[in-house]
Amino acid sequence: MLEWFSLQWFLPSQIQQFSWESPAYLYGILLLPLPYIMRWLLHFKSRQKLEIALIEREVVSSPVAFLRHIPSMLMLIFIALILVALARPQITDEKVDRFTEGIDIILALDISESMQIEDFKPNRLEAAKNVALNFIKGRFQDRIGIVVFSGDAYSLAPLTTDYNLLKTYVSEINFDMVQNRGTAIGSALAVATNRMRESSAKSKVIILLSDGENTAGSIDPITAAELAHAYSCKLYTIGVGKEGPVPFGTDMFGRTRYVENTMDETTLRRIAQIGDGQYFRAEDNKTLQEVFARIDRYEKAEIKETRFKDTKDFYQIYLMWGLLVFLLWILLKNTFLTNALED
Missing domain, CATH: 3.40.50.410 (von Willebrand factor, type A domain)
Structure with a gap:
């Protein structure tokens, strides 16, 4: 169980070993950033208008303000991990016995x-x-x-x-x-x-x-x-x-x-x-x-062949990581830090 929390499961070399039972879910990961890209474009456009209206004043952007995006990033990671789990990563060990x-x-x-x-x-x-x-x-x-x-x-x-x-x-x-x-x-x-x-x-x-x-x-x-x-x-x-x-x-x-x-x-x-x-x-x-x-x-x-397939699922690992990220998202969503930033 402890090995499930190892970061090795996110290495490209490990991911390449997998076969996927439902690979279509992986394409959903590519669509995740679209809402946030659209939101950023709208925000950028409104920010330009605001700077023109308040040209006499200096608009200061604090680095701390970027912390408010952490919950959103965690939600993206959570959904991505769930999609990976739904794609059912597997490793199949096939043995073939040939006899005549x-x-x-x-x-x-x-x-x-x-x-x-x-x-x-x-x-x-x-x-x-x-x-x-x-x-x-x-x-x-x-x-x-x-x-x-x-x-x-x-x-x-x-x-x-x-x-x-x-x-x-x-x-x-x-x-x-x-x-x-x-x-x-x-x-x-x-x-x-x-x-x-x-x-x-x-x-x-x-x-x-x-x-x-x-x-x-x-x-x-x-x-x-x-x-x-x-x-x-x-x-x-x-x-x-x-x-x-x-x-x-x-x-x-x-x-x-x-x-x-x-x-x-x-x-x-x-x-x-x-x-x-x-x-x-x-x-x-x-x-x-x-x-x-x-x-x-x-x-x-x-020549007769007998094939033995030993298939092992690994979706539980990504589901477990997804639940941990989701709990962290809930925790940060309701902290005083988030509320302070919103104020």
């Missing part, structure tokens, strides 16, 4: 030798890493894991919501992580499915990105896809790369070398079909970004 059931997502990235081909800038793997990083940034409370594969496959990161850790893992992906040559698409799906086995998420998604055909591993891609489907995993497959001759390094004279690119789109389409997902073809950086953006839209969990 979440989605479990495994990113399976091909890091075979052919991912060094430069039809993407700077190459296929770096382009894939960049879109994967952006994909991770756009998720909220979804667990994401990473599988990398070449001639063999292994889990680089388990399902986690530690997005900073995931981004570190993605940034460090390189061609030396798997020594065996080839492209083990079936093994990659099997490793990803193994990570999903104990998942209780409402939606489980595997995104497999590759630029070739299954040439390694002991598990057939179709069999692996059926196994993933049995564990309720939705499969998206992305084929990266252009058909025909594509740039791949330089020859001994520094000239761009071209190699013939082949891709088993039929298998990638079949995998997506088995997994109730979709197959995409990306032939450049922009298309690859658009593919991940589409998957991102398809697999968005509904």
Whole structure:
């Protein structure tokens, strides 16, 4: 209660913190001086006439005479404080709790030798890493894991919501992580499915990105896809790369070398079909970004928000100050000082 009488409530910094339930009352404060301005103008005009009529006499204005205006000033302050109280100054503390059931997502990235081909800038793997990083940034409370594969496959990161850790893992992906040559698409799906086995998420998604055909591993891609489907995993497959001759390094004279690119789109389409997902073809950086953006839209969990508002009123403070000023006005209005001044 004692803090109500602090002058801090009249500081601009404090007033700026308020929100106002009925701010229209504040405009009334601007109108308060008008009657007194009109009264002063009339008094000034009559005073000029009086000085002309009594030119022989000296009109003396005593400073003490200004004390008679104190009650009027107090009444202005009282009305202003009441208007502030009616405007209902408040401070609202709003808290937002966001939650979602979440989605479990495994990113399976091909890091075979052919991912060094430069039809993407700077190459296929770096382009894939960049879109994967952006994909991770756009998720909220979804667990994401990473599988990398070449001639063999292994889990680089388990399902986690530690997005900073995931981004570190993605940034460090390189061609030396798997020594065996080839492209083990079936093994990659099997490793990803193994990570999903104990998942209780409402939606489980595997995104497999590759630029070739299954040439390694002991598990057939179709069999692996059926196994993933049995564990309720939705499969998206992305084929990266252009058909025909594509740039791949330089020859001994520094000239761009071209190699013939082949891709088993039929298998990638079949995998997506088995997994109730979709197959995409990306032939450049922009298309690859658009593919991940589409998957991102398809697999968005509904985010629910619960808002808590704690609103505290402060009109009592200005009402209390107003009553004190009103009592002071009554006291001065009926004092001998006021009566003496009027005489």
